[in-house]
Amino acid sequence: MTTRITSGVKGGIGTSVLRPDGEPKVIGNFAYASDLSSENMLWGATLRSPHAHARLTKLDTAPALAMAGVRAVVTQDDVPGEPLFGQEEQDQPVLCDGTARYWGEPVAVVAAEDEETARRAAAAILVEWEPVAPVDDPDRAADEGSTFREMKIRRGDEAAMGSVVVEGFYETATQDQAPLGPEAGFAIPDGEGGLDLYLTSQWIHVDHRQIIACLDMEPDQIRCHPAGIGGAFGSREDISLHIHVAMLSLATGRPVKMVYDRSESFVGHVKRHPSRMWYRHEADDEGNLVKVTARLVFDGGAYAHTSRAVLANAAFFTVGAYRCDNVVVDAIAAKTNNPPCGAMRGFGAVQTCFGSEMQMDRLAEALDMDPLDIRRRNALAPGDPLATSGQIIEGSLPTLAVIDAVEAIPLPDPLDDDDPRLLPGGTGLTSPASSVVRGVGYAVGVKNLAFSEGFDDFAEARVVMTTAGVEVHTAAMEVGQGLVTVCQQIARTILGTDQVAVVWDDTSQIGSAGSTSASRQTQMTGGAVHAASVGLRDRIITEHEGDELREDGVYRNGDRVATIAEICANGPVEYHERFRHPETFEPDENGQGDVHAGLVVAAHRAVVDVDPELGLVRVIRVDTAQDVGKALNPQAITGQLEGGIMQGVGLAVMEQLVVDRGVIKNPTFTDYLIPTFVDAPDVETRIIEEGDHWGPFGAKGIGESPTISSTPAIVAAISNAIGKDLTRVPVLPEDIIGNAALEVAPLS
Amino acid sequence: MEFIAANDLDEALAAKAQHADAQLLAGGTDLMVEINLAHHRPTRVISLRRVEDLKDLSPGRIGAGVTWARLERNGHQGLAQAARTVGSPQIRAAGTIGGNVGMASPAGDGLPWIAAAEASIEVRSMERGARTIPWNEFFIGVKRTSLETDEIITAVVVPEDVPTAQEFAKVGARNAMVISTVSCIVMQGDDGVRVALGSVATTPMRATRAEEMINAESTISDSVLSEFARIVSREVRPITDHRSTEAYRRHASGVLARRLVERSLR
Numbered sequence A: 001m002t003t004r005i006t007s008g009v010k011g012g013i014g015t016s017v018l019r020p021d022g023e024p025k026v027i028g029n030f031a032y033a034s035d036l037s038s039e040n041m042l043w044g045a046t047l048r049s050p051h052a053h054a055r056l057t058k059l060d061t062a063p064a065l066a067m068a069g070v071r072a073v074v075t076q077d078d079v080p081g082e083p084l085f086g087q088e089e090q091d092q093p094v095l096c097d098g099t100a101r102y103w104g105e106p107v108a109v110v111a112a113e114d115e116e117t118a119r120r121a122a123a124a125i126l127v128e129w130e131p132v133a134p135v136d137d138p139d140r141a142a143d144e145g146s147t148f149r150e151m152k153i154r155r156g157d158e159a160a161m162g163s164v165v166v167e168g169f170y171e172t173a174t175q176d177q178a179p180l181g182p183e184a185g186f187a188i189p190d191g192e193g194g195l196d197l198y199l200t201s202q203w204i205h206v207d208h209r210q211i212i213a214c215l216d217m218e219p220d221q222i223r224c225h226p227a228g229i230g231g232a233f234g235s236r237e238d239i240s241l242h243i244h245v246a247m248l249s250l251a252t253g254r255p256v257k258m259v260y261d262r263s264e265s266f267v268g269h270v271k272r273h274p275s276r277m278w279y280r281h282e283a284d285d286e287g288n289l290v291k292v293t294a295r296l297v298f299d300g301g302a303y304a305h306t307s308r309a310v311l312a313n314a315a316f317f318t319v320g321a322y323r324c325d326n327v328v329v330d331a332i333a334a335k336t337n338n339p340p341c342g343a344m345r346g347f348g349a350v351q352t353c354f355g356s357e358m359q360m361d362r363l364a365e366a367l368d369m370d371p372l373d374i375r376r377r378n379a380l381a382p383g384d385p386l387a388t389s390g391q392i393i394e395g396s397l398p399t400l401a402v403i404d405a406v407e408a409i410p411l412p413d414p415l416d417d418d419d420p421r422l423l424p425g426g427t428g429l430t431s432p433a434s435s436v437v438r439g440v441g442y443a444v445g446v447k448n449l450a451f452s453e454g455f456d457d458f459a460e461a462r463v464v465m466t467t468a469g470v471e472v473h474t475a476a477m478e479v480g481q482g483l484v485t486v487c488q489q490i491a492r493t494i495l496g497t498d499q500v501a502v503v504w505d506d507t508s509q510i511g512s513a514g515s516t517s518a519s520r521q522t523q524m525t526g527g528a529v530h531a532a533s534v535g536l537r538d539r540i541i542t543e544h545e546g547d548e549l550r551e552d553g554v555y556r557n558g559d560r561v562a563t564i565a566e567i568c569a570n571g572p573v574e575y576h577e578r579f580r581h582p583e584t585f586e587p588d589e590n591g592q593g594d595v596h597a598g599l600v601v602a603a604h605r606a607v608v609d610v611d612p613e614l615g616l617v618r619v620i621r622v623d624t625a626q627d628v629g630k631a632l633n634p635q636a637i638t639g640q641l642e643g644g645i646m647q648g649v650g651l652a653v654m655e656q657l658v659v660d661r662g663v664i665k666n667p668t669f670t671d672y673l674i675p676t677f678v679d680a681p682d683v684e685t686r687i688i689e690e691g692d693h694w695g696p697f698g699a700k701g702i703g704e705s706p707t708i709s710s711t712p713a714i715v716a717a718i719s720n721a722i723g724k725d726l727t728r729v730p731v732l733p734e735d736i737i738g739n740a741a742l743e744v745a746p747l748s
Numbered sequence B: 001m002e003f004i005a006a007n008d009l010d011e012a013l014a015a016k017a018q019h020a021d022a023q024l025l026a027g028g029t030d031l032m033v034e035i036n037l038a039h040h041r042p043t044r045v046i047s048l049r050r051v052e053d054l055k056d057l058s059p060g061r062i063g064a065g066v067t068w069a070r071l072e073r074n075g076h077q078g079l080a081q082a083a084r085t086v087g088s089p090q091i092r093a094a095g096t097i098g099g100n101v102g103m104a105s106p107a108g109d110g111l112p113w114i115a116a117a118e119a120s121i122e123v124r125s126m127e128r129g130a131r132t133i134p135w136n137e138f139f140i141g142v143k144r145t146s147l148e149t150d151e152i153i154t155a156v157v158v159p160e161d162v163p164t165a166q167e168f169a170k171v172g173a174r175n176a177m178v179i180s181t182v183s184c185i186v187m188q189g190d191d192g193v194r195v196a197l198g199s200v201a202t203t204p205m206r207a208t209r210a211e212e213m214i215n216a217e218s219t220i221s222d223s224v225l226s227e228f229a230r231i232v233s234r235e236v237r238p239i240t241d242h243r244s245t246e247a248y249r250r251h252a253s254g255v256l257a258r259r260l261v262e263r264s265l266r
Helices: A022-027 A115-124 A138-143 A204-215 A242-252 A262-268 A307-316 A349-367 A371-378 A399-408 A483-495 A521-543 A634-653 A710-722 A733-737 B009-018 B031-036 B068-074 B077-084 B089-094 B097-103 B111-116 B208-215 B222-235 B246-265
Strands: A003-005 A042-048 A054-060 A070-074 A106-112 A126-131 A147-155 A164-172 A184-189 A195-199 A222-226 A256-259 A275-283 A289-299 A326-334 A437-448 A458-466 A469-474 A500-504 A548-550 A553-556 A559-563 A573-580 A599-611 A616-627 A685-688 B002-005 B023-025 B044-047 B061-063 B120-125 B129-134 B139-141 B151-157 B165-171 B182-189 B192-198
Touching (some): A042 A115, A042 A242, A070 A115, A106 A115, A106 A242, A138 A326, A164 A349, A184 A242, A195 A242, A204 A222, A204 A242, A242 A256, A289 A307, A289 A349, A307 A326, A371 A437, A399 A437, A399 A616, A399 A685, A458 A483, A521 A548, A521 A573, A616 A710, A733 B246, B009 B044, B068 B089, B097 B151, B111 B192, B165 B246, B192 B208
Parallel strands (some): A616 A685, B023 B044
Antiparallel strands (some): A164 A275, A184 A195, A437 A599, A458 A469, A548 A553, A553 A559
């Protein structure tokens, strides 16, 4: 089964064509993975560890199996193949292997005739635990050598010193991707011992590799299909229920569906690493950065997932979008019994951007400089070495241009108290205008594009000319970001026809597109579609000795020499491409080398209204100038910029998973708060087009960039409003008021 | 799960008399969350949605089935302000004041207003008929009330002399659709200033010592307000939990109370 998305809309690159999945999503007709069903279907449910760290001393599935309607209970003993899975390092048991290492770790899964029975059966399994003290302090774990990666960067002269020195310690909380679509999977036996799996994923080929290893099956026995996905933001880069639903279907010989509810989703996927960062910035009297020293401790939680790559990204962007010749970074991804962390929009660069941008503001203050002037003075440009890895920057990097463009956006009008809901506190009516002060803050963020550090990063696409139009085949996951339109626009532009349909292939039909992450699909799958379209066009033109391909055939000197029917006389004509970006290399022992394929930069300016006495904030505006290389779909870019900023607002002022001794205290939307419409700032965007050295038409990926520097811009604005340094996100009322002001004794 | 959809109050009372363990369902905005989170699995539910008798709304009597959406437009000023802070438009269209009273959460958004208004809770059983319980005898602990198992909350009864100067405010961790960290209402009437707060004790509470202090003053100066705020902060009895800290709740209680006195004097 393949999902075909056709579109009646026209338009090549540079136009804001509408998404074919837009209307179905708005009116509720889009089939998300959680909507899949079939005859004779069973439901799966998961029993999870109630402890962050415990030994499993008893596991008796008999009470569950004895329940009416229960068809299978599966534990780690039933895993036929490799007992462990993991994208980078295979270190996590499919189900609890005798020790639970985080709160909510899957212990057993049940298949039953209905959802309620499955859940009750999971709860009926007899389990006994011997709790063990959890390791919940990443610094202690690091001291004890419990780490996923320890990394150092040494560049330049360690003895270099600046005349102006600022030091700071910064923390970021655990952020959840909070995609609205929960984890879901649907397994259908093929009658020959194999399975078709419909999954929420960001990369079905890497899921497939892990699934067949754990199931001990041949690659062609398991086919992974993309299913309708409601957001990802990194949460679907790692396996959740994929192997479980497959095992239940194999055990019962029936279709099985699993869907996490909201609370289960909060424990069922990896999160953004909480971080603790110590920084020292040294500059000369003119404000030129002389040396940056940093120690980064990221808490990876219980299993590896993508912690190694996240940590490297964090470390390589320790200095941000600035030149600096002397850099010392020690970075650690600690292994603890806290919730496992992995990918989330920005992938490590979010945390260090917060730390380094706070430092740049402090440096500006120490030098009595304008915060933008110190950024301009040190702005990274093509031809400069990246401060950390030392690699010479190729392609475009308009750091100065984004700073200038965001500064030029007019500031909003002064405080408007006509509608009290637009003041801090919102509908709570807490804050009269007289209690409110305004602040403005800036930040700049830089990040790598696609995969780094020597990873063999490629994307496959197949472009097919048929008499009914062009098909673009890919296994790239459309998670809501809009890849579908980009693929269509590129193929239309090259092939000269608006009749382009994107066909989502399964893992048996096409090779990997790589992950829908790292801001990479516009460039990677877009690059593959571009190259395949060019290859197809040239093949057809050559075949018919023409000089041009138009909507209705091949032309030579302005005369048609072959119609589309004639081109396809022997069947559809196709071209397959495996696209790679410029080669990258593993860093040496000092973190040096050409580790990245390209960079993207953005600047944000936030305007906030703060009620300092109650510590309440309303983010009025977040404006941005974004480096995009080339704008393929301006409206889709605006969507990414606004959405990315919203996740940046969330981390700045409200989003945090509260974890106490390994236990998540707020795994619901009641208490894990994400911004509402009332919290959403107005956004003005400026798009900076300077073509990059690779990618279709010079385009860059911009999925992550808007989330990176929006957070520190907001924090800088709050700081500016209240005249006080802030050192952690989210900024809580207590941080604004100060603990001393909160001292009050109860009445006796 | 047995589901009983009562068509009128008598049917509901009969069902409740027969099934003491039955869970009452009005808007479902609290109950369904509890069920979805598997915190609560009632074996029997009595739905009150069709019970028109509970939906009457007048200044002196607010039917238990009156929704926040109606109170937002037609309620007393302070209650309307509180109603606006409840959840989203969908939640306000479904959730009722009776549910808020019955759940008796310390964070119930309508409860400080009931305390400041000196309102009573009217309840009814098939066997004993109606009785009216003063608010401070009705709310007895965290999610605990003096409602008997065969009783149904029928209305909030509001005294005729409830002051018209009413101002409400609520602090939460975002600017809308949020559970209260601290909520506060101030009323100004012939008897002086009344202050009630939510989320700062096991039940809604009046800041009686702060009221006594400010009502003993002939003029409300800045220093009087500061002292008043300080007493409110000291008088509340909050805890630290995953939503906020005791210290912040004390601080915010005083700030809100002071600001609301100022607002109600404007």
